[in-house]
Amino acid sequence: MSIQRLDKSISGLVESYGKYGLVNQAGEANLPSRKSIEGILHELTELALPGFREMETLDHDNLALITAERVNRTARKLERELEKAVAFGFREKNGGPLRGCHAAAELAVDDFFEEFPGLRKTLALDVEAAFRGDPAAKSMDEVILAYPGFEAIVVYRLAHFFWKREIPLIPRMMSEIVHNRTGIDIHPGAEIGTSFFIDHGTGVVIGETTVIGNGVKLYQGVTLGALSVKKEEAGKKRHPTIEDGVTIYSGATILGGDTVIGRDSTIGGNVWITEPVPPNSRVYLGSGNQVVKPQIPLVP
Numbered sequence: 433m434s435i436q437r438l439d440k441s442i443s444g445l446v447e448s449y450g451k452y453g454l455v456n457q458a459g460e461a462n463l464p465s466r467k468s469i470e471g472i473l474h475e476l477t478e479l480a481l482p483g484f485r486e487m488e489t490l491d492h493d494n495l496a497l498i499t500a501e502r503v504n505r506t507a508r509k510l511e512r513e514l515e516k517a518v519a520f521g522f523r524e525k526n527g528g529p530l531r532g533c534h535a536a537a538e539l540a541v542d543d544f545f546e547e548f549p550g551l552r553k554t555l556a557l558d559v560e561a562a563f564r565g566d567p568a569a570k571s572m573d574e575v576i577l578a579y580p581g582f583e584a585i586v587v588y589r590l591a592h593f594f595w596k597r598e599i600p601l602i603p604r605m606m607s608e609i610v611h612n613r614t615g616i617d618i619h620p621g622a623e624i625g626t627s628f629f630i631d632h633g634t635g636v637v638i639g640e641t642t643v644i645g646n647g648v649k650l651y652q653g654v655t656l657g658a659l660s661v662k663k664e665e666a667g668k669k670r671h672p673t674i675e676d677g678v679t680i681y682s683g684a685t686i687l688g689g690d691t692v693i694g695r696d697s698t699i700g701g702n703v704w705i706t707e708p709v710p711p712n713s714r715v716y717l718g719s720g721n722q723v724v725k726p727q728i729p730l731v732p
Contacts, residue, residue: 463520464513469605472513475506476590480552484576503545511541514599521600540597551589554626558585561627565649580614581630581650591620622656624648625676632682639671641689648674651682651701659688659706675711 514537591606603620625646632652658670669689694711
């Protein structure tokens with residue numbers, strides 16, 4: 433190791449910090465910590481699904497006490513990270529001195545835990561949909577413990593709350609943490625109804641302005657994406673709408689904000705769709721051509 437060459441490299445590296453940026457708020461408050469968000473996600477998942485992410489057996493006799501301690505601990509950690517995110521958003525929009533960031537973070541945490549029981553109700557419907565929708569699932573416990581699609585949905589529903597509250601950075605950090613673990617990329621801005629099931633899941637992509645109804649089932653490799661990736665399209669409806677009761681098989685690509693897949697339709701594997709599909713339709717590849725065929729709706 434040459435001290436002279438190393439000193440020269442250090443000088444060049446420090447110079448690049450000033451030249452190119454990419455530094456975590458040098459001279460100002462730090463941005464949210466990815467390591468902290470990972471820990472908070474673990475705690476929130478354990479609160480949503482008590483006993484499923486712990487190495488030790490859950491003490492049911494002291495469940496209320498354990499829950500209170502965990503909520504208070506997690507709330508403090510979450511509040512600190514939310515305050516950093518809110519401060520970042522304020523600087524980006526307004527500049528100047530920061531005002532009200534702690535109060536905004538505190539309010540978001542209070543509102544989040546107030547809504548937590550309702551979120552658990554939605555997750556219960558998601559677990560049930562996975563169990564009903566996969567013949568290989570032996571129990572709902574197995575879905576919770578072993579299904580990457582359900583893990584991605586849990587984190588999406590947590591992150592979506594903060595996205596709706598317009599909290600910067602943290603919802604995307606949450607979604608990318610679980611994306612890294614599962615290979616499933618759900619943007620926290622997507623609107624997803626109840627009883628949602630992703631089977632297998634690897635390679636699923638759900639874009640920011642996607643709207644998904646109730647009782648929808650996706651298989652691996654499905655893309656719900658945008659026709660255009662131009663920056664000026666930001667803020668517009670760029671991703672498809674999937675109505676209630678739709679099943680989309682592996683490898684299907686559905687693009688565009690005006691593309692609506694009608695309720696109770698079945699989308700076959702590897703199709704490419706950029707136009708609306710009527711309700712109760714079946715879309716598949718036949719003899720090299722894509723076919724849209726009405727299917728007879730089930731009579732209740």
